[in-house]
Amino acid sequence: xxxxxxxxxxxxxxxxxxxxxxxxxxxxxxxxxxxxxxxxxxxxxxxxxxxxxxxxxxxxxxxxxxxxxxxxxxxxxxxxxxxxxxxxxxxxxxxxxxxxxxxxxxxxxxxxxxxxxxxxxxxxxxxxxxxxxxxxxxxxxxxxxxxxxxxxxxxxxxxxxxxxxxxxxxxxxx
Amino acid sequence: xxxxxxxxxxxxxxxxxxxxxxxxxxxxxxxxxxxxxxxxxxxxxxxxxxxxxxxxxxxxxxxxxxxxxxxxxxxxxxxxxxxxxxxxxxxxxxxxxxxxxxxxxxxxxxxxxxxxxxxxxxxxxxxxxxxxxxxxxxxxxxxxxxxxxxxxxxxxxxxxxxxxxxxxxxxxxxxxxxxxxxxxxxxxxxxxxxxxxxxxxxxxxxxxxxxxxxxxxxxxxxxxxxxxxxxxxxxxx
Numbered sequence: 161x162x163x164x165x166x167x168x169x170x171x172x173x174x175x176x177x178x179x180x181x182x183x184x185x186x187x188x189x190x191x192x193x194x195x196x197x198x199x200x201x202x203x204x205x206x207x208x209x210x211x212x213x214x215x216x217x218x219x220x221x222x223x224x225x226x227x228x229x230x231x232x233x234x235x236x237x238x239x240x241x242x243x244x245x246x247x248x249x250x251x252x253x254x255x256x257x258x259x260x261x262x263x264x265x266x267x268x269x270x271x272x273x274x275x276x277x278x279x280x281x282x283x284x285x286x287x288x289x290x291x292x293x294x295x296x297x298x299x300x301x302x303x304x305x306x307x308x309x310x311x312x313x314x315x316x317x318x319x320x321x322x323x324x325x326x327x328x329x330x331x332x333x334x
Numbered sequence: 335x336x337x338x339x340x341x342x343x344x345x346x347x348x349x350x351x352x353x354x355x356x357x358x359x360x361x362x363x364x365x366x367x368x369x370x371x372x373x374x375x376x377x378x379x380x381x382x383x384x385x386x387x388x389x390x391x392x393x394x395x396x397x398x399x400x401x402x403x404x405x406x407x408x409x410x411x412x413x414x415x416x417x418x419x420x421x422x423x424x425x426x427x428x429x430x431x432x433x434x435x436x437x438x439x440x441x442x443x444x445x446x447x448x449x450x451x452x453x454x455x456x457x458x459x460x461x462x463x464x465x466x467x468x469x470x471x472x473x474x475x476x477x478x479x480x481x482x483x484x485x486x487x488x489x490x491x492x493x494x495x496x497x498x499x500x501x502x503x504x505x506x507x508x509x510x511x512x513x514x515x516x517x518x519x520x521x522x523x524x525x526x527x528x529x530x531x532x533x534x535x536x537x538x539x540x541x542x543x544x545x546x547x548x549x550x551x552x553x554x555x556x557x558x559x560x561x562x563x564x565x566x567x568x569x570x571x
Binding site: 188190191192193195196197199200201203204207218221224227228230231232234235236237 | 376377378379380383394396414417418420421422425426428429448450451452461462464481483484485486487488
């Protein structure tokens with residue numbers, strides 16, 4: 161997918177749109193900027209992926225990404241531009257349903273894209289230990305001791321500190 | 335002379351020619367932006383791409399930089415070629431929406447601007463073809479301007495965007511710029527370019543301001559011609 165010869169193992173907790181965005185951002189920085197398809201095309205692909213990850217994706221974006229990707233691969237001057245669309249093309253090829261979930265349902269199946277997810281506390285698992293209240297940097301978690309806590313999604317920045325601190329796996333991402 | 339086939343036509347071309355010249359000599363039009371007769375080629379704009387066939391393999395190459403070969407089969411209008419050209423124009427229109435040259439070219443090729451792209455407002459008309467940098471280095475020989483940063487942050491200008499001491503105000507960069515991005519204004523005996531104001535020399539015969547004094551001094555130093563002999567404009571000489 162990246163052409164570096166390395167191998168990255170990912171599970172269902174990696175969002176493939178986010179992964180494509182990550183590599184495209186890297187490639188945008190690495191582009192020398194001499195030829196138009198690589199300099200402008202990779203930048204536009206990243207902008208569209210950014211939109212998809214923040215819930216601003218539009219119907220037809222996947223087809224447009226494929227169109228830009230083939231043009232960039234064919235038209236670029238060197239091998240960087242020639243292989244820059246690979247992360248986009250291969251994630252679309254194997255994980256198209258993840259793109260569709262982001263664009264149509266505004267849902268990130270892997271629970272990675274912060275603009276598309278909400279945190280909630282399972283009242284049956286929560287023991288009211290108060291650890292999540294202590295670690296939350298924005299005071300979004302609250303509740304009395306020994307009673308199930310709650311998360312205010314207006315204040316929550318989805319930083320994940322509460323998930324890491326919870327010993328009872330009571331915090332779920334949707 | 336070598337023989338090659340362009341769009342099904344048998345074309346005879348000089349062995350030092352590029353595919354672009356060979357095609358144009360046969361009346362086949364290939365659009366270009368960064369090609370200029372005065373400067374070396376760089377293949378930056380990617381508009382002149384064509385598909386070449388060698389054996390059973392095809393490849394996309396820039397015709398401005400690909401030398402002609404005996405028996406080469408070239409296609410200038412395949413779907414793959416058109417897709418690259420359309421994409422390049424869509425990308426450039428989103429970058430330089432004020433460029434009338436690009437709009438005209440898009441109209442001729444039937445390309446509509448891609449509405450999904452957020453239009454840039456800070457790039458002017460510059461497509462970063464590097465023609466101005468090349469002319470300043472290769473023809474004028476002062477290298478007053480260059481390209482900075484890389485990728486999407488790339489810009490053209492004088493070092494640190496400050497007034498250049500080596501610029502002679504000749505305006506060659508304005509002349510080769512395909513989109514008219516570089517601003518040069520002249521009023522009376524003053525010429526403004528790249529943030530610097532140059533004093534112009536008036537022709538001793540007709541009185542017309544014809545060149546910056548700095549440029550005449552530079553030419554005098556380079557050619558050994560006394561400065562006094564260059565105070566007359568080319569029309570009166």
